[in-house]
Amino acid sequence: MALFRSAYRAEIVTGALVMASLVLLALPESRQDAIARAANHVVLLPLANARNTMGGYAGLRDENTRLRSELQAARLELGATEGLRLQNRDLSRMLEFREDQPVDLIPTRVIDRDFGTLPTTFVIDVGAADGVAIDQPVVTLEGLVGKIVDVGNSASEVMLFSHPEFSASAMLVGGDHLEYGVVRSTPSGEVELFLPLRSGSAPGDRIVSSGYGGTFPRGIPIGTVEHGREDQRLGLQKIDVVRPVVDLGSVGAAFVLRRGVDPGESVGDVPRLFWPGFAYPPMAGESFGRQRPDTLAADSLVADSAAAAGR
Amino acid sequence: MSLVSRGTPWVARMSRGRFALFAAVCVVGALFLEPLLEIAGATPDFVLILAVYGAIRAGAMGGAALGFVAGLFRDTLLLMHFGLYALGLTVIGYAVGKMRESLYLDAPAADLLLLSGGKLLLDVLVLAVAAGGAWKAFELRFFWESPGSIVYTTVVGAVLSRVIGGR
Numbered sequence: 097m098a099l100f101r102s103a104y105r106a107e108i109v110t111g112a113l114v115m116a117s118l119v120l121l122a123l124p125e126s127r128q129d130a131i132a133r134a135a136n137h138v139v140l141l142p143l144a145n146a147r148n149t150m151g152g153y154a155g156l157r158d159e160n161t162r163l164r165s166e167l168q169a170a171r172l173e174l175g176a177t178e179g180l181r182l183q184n185r186d187l188s189r190m191l192e193f194r195e196d197q198p199v200d201l202i203p204t205r206v207i208d209r210d211f212g213t214l215p216t217t218f219v220i221d222v223g224a225a226d227g228v229a230i231d232q233p234v235v236t237l238e239g240l241v242g243k244i245v246d247v248g249n250s251a252s253e254v255m256l257f258s259h260p261e262f263s264a265s266a267m268l269v270g271g272d273h274l275e276y277g278v279v280r281s282t283p284s285g286e287v288e289l290f291l292p293l294r295s296g297s298a299p300g301d302r303i304v305s306s307g308y309g310g311t312f313p314r315g316i317p318i319g320t321v322e323h324g325r326e327d328q329r330l331g332l333q334k335i336d337v338v339r340p341v342v343d344l345g346s347v348g349a350a351f352v353l354r355r356g357v358d359p360g361e362s363v364g365d366v367p368r369l370f371w372p373g374f375a376y377p378p379m380a381g382e383s384f385g386r387q388r389p390d391t392l393a394a395d396s397l398v399a400d401s402a403a404a405a406g407r
Numbered sequence: 408m409s410l411v412s413r414g415t416p417w418v419a420r421m422s423r424g425r426f427a428l429f430a431a432v433c434v435v436g437a438l439f440l441e442p443l444l445e446i447a448g449a450t451p452d453f454v455l456i457l458a459v460y461g462a463i464r465a466g467a468m469g470g471a472a473l474g475f476v477a478g479l480f481r482d483t484l485l486l487m488h489f490g491l492y493a494l495g496l497t498v499i500g501y502a503v504g505k506m507r508e509s510l511y512l513d514a515p516a517a518d519l520l521l522l523s524g525g526k527l528l529l530d531v532l533v534l535a536v537a538a539g540g541a542w543k544a545f546e547l548r549f550f551w552e553s554p555g556s557i558v559y560t561t562v563v564g565a566v567l568s569r570v571i572g573g574r
Binding site: 105106107109110113114116118123129131284 | 485497498501539541544
């Protein structure tokens, strides 16, 4: 027996390790996830933080100069908008509007990401100490990135919209109509919009979060319709392939959206963050570039003059 | 050194300190460099390089053990199908170690052949499980991503062994 053991020791050890791997693979997904996250937090997160810190020192001087100039510009802008904010508050009170929940933007940087070909999770450098909580949306200036799924004290994990388990209630803004559906990702990372069968949609239609479901406020851009696809399962839904507005491969910085919870505030939405000048996401084909109020006024004057000349 | 000579592999002759440095570079590479080194969807697999060269150094049993630990490390990075890389790299570590114990030729080409064979085997296993029965997805990823990654991993393995191992 001892001779057998020594002769086949490598095979016995390999067999035991293969069995251990198979046991790990056979665990429920939630248990696998918990083990991997625990290992990730203990071993990898400190390394990622160290790398981030070291990388950060290199460009600190440039960043400092840039941030100072941005702060100066922001102070000037704040002074200009403060008056408008007070005016808006007074007018809203006069009309007895309930205030929207304030949306705080918590700026953050991506300090780690999964290493597959298709990114499905990020680690960001803000956590519970900064007010981050599970299910809070993560966005860039372009639109939706994902949501928080795990929170540490100073770092959090983000499930990206490319993750196979990600889903969000969405709204299709067509040329002359709205449709409500659900956005999900396929295992190959393609983003799809599931709509009722009778829905009408066309390439180029905008897709934004609908505000239903409680996780994502209304109006966060998700993407545009690329083309339709046949539902190969039961044929009961209309499926559109979505071209996301955010390129996950190039995201280095983002914002966590934190909403207030004070009583008397409405659910709130965020169209104005992404669609300046609009109270609602604009229809397909409608311009949504930033237009200054004085330009708008000038345009309307020109239009009025033209109409008067025509009469 | 001749191109093909029978004897103790160079990795086994490497000092412990030098092999530790080799392992550390592989770990740092897996943690920080792989995303930066991506070319057209292909990335070098530093964890596999460590497992294969470790197996050449340590033999079948040590190779299996190192493969298991390296696989768990990779599984922790990916957060998907926990245990899959541990399984793949255990088998590869054992197979490479067994080959070096029984018929290994101390030749640079043999190391690189083992490395590319290991990467091919690992890609087949990982992509098949990740595809979950969607064979079109498997074909697409296997034929488009694997050849590049195999070549890339082999080249990086050769460079590392040359620079750190003094091969």
